[in-house]
Amino acid sequence: MCITGPITDPLLLEVRRNHVMKDALGTLRYSQSDLSSKLQIKFIGEAGVDLGGLRREFFSLLAYQFSHSALTSGKLII
Numbered sequence: 420m421c422i423t424g425p426i427t428d429p430l431l432l433e434v435r436r437n438h439v440m441k442d443a444l445g446t447l448r449y450s451q452s453d454l455s456s457k458l459q460i461k462f463i464g465e466a467g468v469d470l471g472g473l474r475r476e477f478f479s480l481l482a483y484q485f486s487h488s489a490l491t492s493g494k495l496i497i
Contacts, residue, residue, distance in 0.1 A: 430456040432477075435463050439477060440484040 434442040460473040467473055 429459045431459045431461060433461045433463050434477065436465070436480065439480040440488065443477075443481055 432443070432446055458474060459469040460477040461467070461469065462473065462476075
C-alpha cells in the first residue's frame with residue numbers, strides 16, 4: 420500500500436483488490452491529516468485512471484469486505 424502526494428494534491432491510495440479493507444484501515448492509521456484531500460484510487464497491478472469509476476469500485480469492495488468480516492459477524496478469525 421502506498422500513499423503519495425502533498426496535501427494540495429489528491430490523496431493517491433494504492434490498494435490490493437483482495438485486501439481493500441486492510442489497506443484502507445492502514446491509511447487511516449498513517450495519514451489522518453491527508454484525509455481531507457480528494458481521494459484517488461489505484462489498484463496495484465492494474466492499469467487505470469481514477470475518473471470516478473475506480474473510487475466507486477473501491478468503496479463497493481470496501482463495503483463488501485467489511486460486511487463479510489469478523490467485525491460484523493462477531494467471529495474472530497485467527
